[in-house]
Amino acid sequence: xxxxxxxxxxxxxxxxxxxxxxxxxxxxxxxxxxxxxxxxxxxxxxxxxxxxxxxxxxxxxxxxxxxxxxxxxxxxxxxxxxxxxxxxxxxxxxxxxxxxxxxxxxxxxxxxxxxxxxxxxxxxxxxxxxxxxxxxxxxxx
Amino acid sequence: xxxxxxxxxxxxxxxxxxxxxxxxxxxxxxxxxxxxxxxxxxxxxxxxxxxxxxxxxxxxxxxxxxxxxxxxxxxxxxxxxxxxxxxxxxxxxxxxxxxxxxxxxxxxxxxxxxxxxxxxxxxxxxxxxxxxxxxxxxxxxxxxxxxxxxxxxxxxxxxxxxxxxxxxxxxxxxxxxxxxxxxxxxxxxxxxxxxxxxxxxxxxxxxxxxxxxxxxxxxxxxxxxxxxxxxxxxxxxxxxxxxxxxxxxxxxxxxxxxxxxxxxxxxxxxxxxxxxxxxxxxxxxxxxxxxxxxxxxxxxxxxxxxxxxxxxxxxxxxxxxxxxxxxxxxxxxxxxxxxxxxxxxxxxxxxxxxxxxx
Numbered sequence: 001x002x003x004x005x006x007x008x009x010x011x012x013x014x015x016x017x018x019x020x021x022x023x024x025x026x027x028x029x030x031x032x033x034x035x036x037x038x039x040x041x042x043x044x045x046x047x048x049x050x051x052x053x054x055x056x057x058x059x060x061x062x063x064x065x066x067x068x069x070x071x072x073x074x075x076x077x078x079x080x081x082x083x084x085x086x087x088x089x090x091x092x093x094x095x096x097x098x099x100x101x102x103x104x105x106x107x108x109x110x111x112x113x114x115x116x117x118x119x120x121x122x123x124x125x126x127x128x129x130x131x132x133x134x135x136x137x138x139x140x141x
Numbered sequence: 142x143x144x145x146x147x148x149x150x151x152x153x154x155x156x157x158x159x160x161x162x163x164x165x166x167x168x169x170x171x172x173x174x175x176x177x178x179x180x181x182x183x184x185x186x187x188x189x190x191x192x193x194x195x196x197x198x199x200x201x202x203x204x205x206x207x208x209x210x211x212x213x214x215x216x217x218x219x220x221x222x223x224x225x226x227x228x229x230x231x232x233x234x235x236x237x238x239x240x241x242x243x244x245x246x247x248x249x250x251x252x253x254x255x256x257x258x259x260x261x262x263x264x265x266x267x268x269x270x271x272x273x274x275x276x277x278x279x280x281x282x283x284x285x286x287x288x289x290x291x292x293x294x295x296x297x298x299x300x301x302x303x304x305x306x307x308x309x310x311x312x313x314x315x316x317x318x319x320x321x322x323x324x325x326x327x328x329x330x331x332x333x334x335x336x337x338x339x340x341x342x343x344x345x346x347x348x349x350x351x352x353x354x355x356x357x358x359x360x361x362x363x364x365x366x367x368x369x370x371x372x373x374x375x376x377x378x379x380x381x382x383x384x385x386x387x388x389x390x391x392x393x394x395x396x397x398x399x400x401x402x403x404x405x406x407x408x409x410x411x412x413x414x415x416x417x418x419x420x421x422x423x424x425x426x427x428x429x430x431x432x433x434x435x436x437x438x439x440x441x442x443x444x445x446x447x448x449x450x451x452x453x454x455x456x457x458x459x460x461x462x463x464x465x466x467x468x469x470x471x472x473x474x475x476x477x478x479x480x481x482x483x484x485x486x487x488x489x490x491x492x493x494x495x496x497x498x499x
Contacts, residue, residue, distance in 0.1 A: 001222075001223060001429070001430030001431065001432065002430060002431055003431050003432065003433050003446075021350075026349050026350075026352055027352040028352065028442070028444060028461065028466070029352075029444060029461035029465075029466070031446045031457075031459040031461075032459075033446075033448060033456075033457050033459075034456075034457070043446065045433070045444065045461075049365075050365065050367075050369055050370055052433060052435075054433070072350070072352070073350070073351060073469055073473070074350075074351050074352035074466070074469040074470075076469065077176075077465065077468055077469055078461075078465075095175075101177075101178060101179065102178055102179025102182050
């Protein structure tokens with residue numbers, strides 16, 4: 001049994017999200033799913049009149065995807081959460097916590113104890129650095 | 142004009158749950174609000190790899206103390222779908238009874254807290270006094286006031302006898318009368334209206350675009366409620382979503398007030414349809430595959446994504462709680478408000494940080 005989900009390549013993600021928004025879909029959330037040691041997929045869930053439309057986007061652990069937060073602002077929070085917990089970075093995130101959404105991560109450089117992976121915080125690059133910062137290192141528990 | 146950054150939380154007199162908002166002010170006006178989470182993040186989703194799928198019921202019940210029953214309902218429905226099980230009709234009706242009692246006590250709790258947020262302490266105490274009657278129903282019928290723990294994969298583990306059904310109905314007559322006696326105060330009192338009408342307006346379009354959920358969505362004129370999916374026993378009950386159109390704090394309050402009365406009606410309908418029958422079907426096999434299941438919590442739409450591989454342990458449990466969905470709309474409506482209105486508007490989304498920090 002699998003959920004109905006449209007496979008979408010990362011390069012086509014923004015276009016797909018824009019199309020759903022223009023078709024009247026409401027953003028619900030995203031789900032990160034680990035597939036094996038190196039691969040995972042992100043499911044994007046949209047709703048219209050109680051019917052869900054799901055997009056399935058492949059990404060490598062520690063890899064990068066285009067952020068859809070420029071299309072649907074509500075995605076910024078869950079994209080930051082996935083960055084914190086799975087080290088997937090989102091290019092163009094409109095409100096980027098740079099891997100520090102969760103206060104614990106920000107203060108102790110260790111994420112919540114049950115996260116399978118956590119991102120070690122990089123030293124603060126200082127003012128004037130590019131948004132998004134440097135990718136953290138991925139460390140298995 | 143110089144800007145001032147004021148911290149709101151993580152501990153605040155109107156919100157004893159840890160969320161932090163960095164409020165950027167110009168004079169007394171909010172111009173930007175940045176939320177910070179993670180003070181009590183528990184990583185419950187990740188426990189799925191360490192607890193078997195039956196033990197996970199007790200875990201998901203603790204995602205939220207206020208709507209524990211609805212979390213386990215959503216989870217069990219997902220597991221049942223994966224395993225090809227259908228809970229017996231009596232179990233599905235009992236699930237409606239306890240989930241609506243949870244909604245009722247949650248809304249009464251919130252209405253009281255909301256009144257307290259603008260200093261109406263006598264209203265707060267009246268509402269919580271009524272809520273205690275509902276908590277008594279939970280305790281007497283399940284053994285617990287808050288974490289009622291009635292759901293199992295395949296049905297429920299508790300039942301109601303005829304005496305309990307009669308007692309619940311009698312109690313709800315008194316609870317309904319008590320709630321209705323406060324209606325004009327909650328809806329029309331000048332103190333309430335001055336602090337809530339026209340404050341924190343979320344338009345219908347913004348509610349849709351920002352992914353709002355629950356009373357936040359319905360208070361802005363969108364008639365969407367997951368109970369329309371007719372899960373559990375809702376397929377046999379008369380139900381229409383409660384909708385208000387003003388999109389302000391008053392509208393969100395009105396939705397919850399009317400939903401409290403609606404929950405009483407739904408409990409009565411479900412009790413009237415209770416017929417003798419099994420409480421659960423035996424679960425055979427192991428969950429395999431992936432499902433998405435959704436239910437309506439007091440705070441809105443809750444989504445569970447479950448993935449099993451045929452073993453005792455699930456590969457992935459993903460929980461999208463309604464407060465998580467309502468934080469982006471909150472961040473969007475705070476700019477432009479007077480600083481004094483911030484606590485009322487934050488309360489108006491009925492924030493459950495326990496859910497958010499699952």
